[in-house]
Amino acid sequence: MNYEAVIGLEVHAQMLTDTKIFCGCSTKFGAEPNTQTCPVCIGMPGVLPVLNRKALEFAIRTGLATNCVISTYSRFARKNYFYPDLPKGYQISQYELPICEHGYIKIMVEGQIRKIGITRIHMEEDAGKNIHEGTGQYSFVDLNRAGVPLMEIVSEPDLRSPVEAVEYMKKLRAILRYLGVCDGNMEQGSLRCDANVSIRPVDEKEFGVKVEIKNINSFKFVEKALDYEIRRQIKVLKEDGKIIQETRLWDSGKGITESMRGKEEAHDYRYFPEPDLVPILVDQKWIDEIKASLPELPDIRRERFVSIYGLPENDANLLVSEKAIADWFENTVKLGGQPKAVANWIMGDLMKLLNAENKTIEECHLEPLRLVEMLKLVEQGTISGKIAKTVFEEMYRTNKTADEIVQEKGLVQISDSGEIEKTVDEVISKHPKEVERFKAGEEKLLGFFVGQVMKKTKGKANPQMVNELLKKKL
Numbered sequence: 001m002n003y004e005a006v007i008g009l010e011v012h013a014q015m016l017t018d019t020k021i022f023c024g025c026s027t028k029f030g031a032e033p034n035t036q037t038c039p040v041c042i043g044m045p046g047v048l049p050v051l052n053r054k055a056l057e058f059a060i061r062t063g064l065a066t067n068c069v070i071s072t073y074s075r076f077a078r079k080n081y082f083y084p085d086l087p088k089g090y091q092i093s094q095y096e097l098p099i100c101e102h103g104y105i106k107i108m109v110e111g112q113i114r115k116i117g118i119t120r121i122h123m124e125e126d127a128g129k130n131i132h133e134g135t136g137q138y139s140f141v142d143l144n145r146a147g148v149p150l151m152e153i154v155s156e157p158d159l160r161s162p163v164e165a166v167e168y169m170k171k172l173r174a175i176l177r178y179l180g181v182c183d184g185n186m187e188q189g190s191l192r193c194d195a196n197v198s199i200r201p202v203d204e205k206e207f208g209v210k211v212e213i214k215n216i217n218s219f220k221f222v223e224k225a226l227d228y229e230i231r232r233q234i235k236v237l238k239e240d241g242k243i244i245q246e247t248r249l250w251d252s253g254k255g256i257t258e259s260m261r262g263k264e265e266a267h268d269y270r271y272f273p274e275p276d277l278v279p280i281l282v283d284q285k286w287i288d289e290i291k292a293s294l295p296e297l298p299d300i301r302r303e304r305f306v307s308i309y310g311l312p313e314n315d316a317n318l319l320v321s322e323k324a325i326a327d328w329f330e331n332t333v334k335l336g337g338q339p340k341a342v343a344n345w346i347m348g349d350l351m352k353l354l355n356a357e358n359k360t361i362e363e364c365h366l367e368p369l370r371l372v373e374m375l376k377l378v379e380q381g382t383i384s385g386k387i388a389k390t391v392f393e394e395m396y397r398t399n400k401t402a403d404e405i406v407q408e409k410g411l412v413q414i415s416d417s418g419e420i421e422k423t424v425d426e427v428i429s430k431h432p433k434e435v436e437r438f439k440a441g442e443e444k445l446l447g448f449f450v451g452q453v454m455k456k457t458k459g460k461a462n463p464q465m466v467n468e469l470l471k472k473k474l
């Protein structure tokens, strides 16, 4: 029997507000433990929370960008559970009346566009953090994170494979970053997700028993954890076992998911409306204002890159995945770079150099103008495509102009036919056997001769001239 996976994601995004959701404490990451707290966010009795207007605006922005309906009436609830990092015993979250509902985003998988439903987006406060490592016989609690505003973005169970789940996550991250409502930093936990996954026989309508995988904090782990879990569930069913409804944890070290708690131990949160916060009334005029202030989002930008610059869909999709990269591309083209050539240099050499140093494009000093200047040298035949790679890497490191680098390192392409002819003659006389084979009809040896000439000239010979001269002389 063939099975298909049914996946839904609950993504937690930390909002980029300066202060917490119900008090004025700073949300800055990495401060000394418990230095960014007050009676409200540590949950002292008798205090009153006040909603941060910026957090509400960010949630609305996100809802509008993901095609949601914005509720003009919503409210907060208390989600009751006891845990050391949540001293007041409940988390303030939205429950039956969330701020955004019924949206969708589009993802591209293997060149096909898929629409993934968004059930709801609600606001809530983050909990604190327990610290066990390196503390000997004690555990400590850091409440700097308590009260940091979160959005929980819940998808419909519309995803059918780990790859789709990753694409969805990447698209969501891109949108949040374009909007400036979340930095998307998964290493620091600003973006993390829980996945609900079940399997069912292909063509079956009914859902299988779902398993929840908690707290996955990288794209790689989303793919690996789901992949493992789907295979595990298929194995259980094939061996006539039963999938049990449970919560599992992804162990990235072992590369497996492990049971954390079963359904019977599941929390009963006893939600009830938060009595200390009034219901949220949002007027349509404000929603319209926020809508008018939205930036150009990745989908629209991708379409524009395809129609205006003639880029292939996949190139455009890759470039718009990060706003800064799309900006860099567009700046370079505006300065006179040929769009497809610029896209190739960004997606190839530039990405490779950035990845090798784990840097973002904002952290690199290379200016768009430098690439334009270099492309001109290639066009004019001053440097070969191969030399250009060396020049590009040097530009990336120093932001010197291509001209400077070419002069300094003596990289000018040799287009002097006399000089190339001399090298061609040398190569031919050094390889009599290959010459004979070539003459006997083994034409692909031409590549060998070209390679030898290039090697001798350190890649500087004009390839076209080398080809012509070799053909003439052989």
Ligand SMILES: [Zn+2]
Pocket: 020, 023, 024, 025, 036, 037, 038, 039, 040, 041, 042, 147
């Ligand atoms: Zn506070």
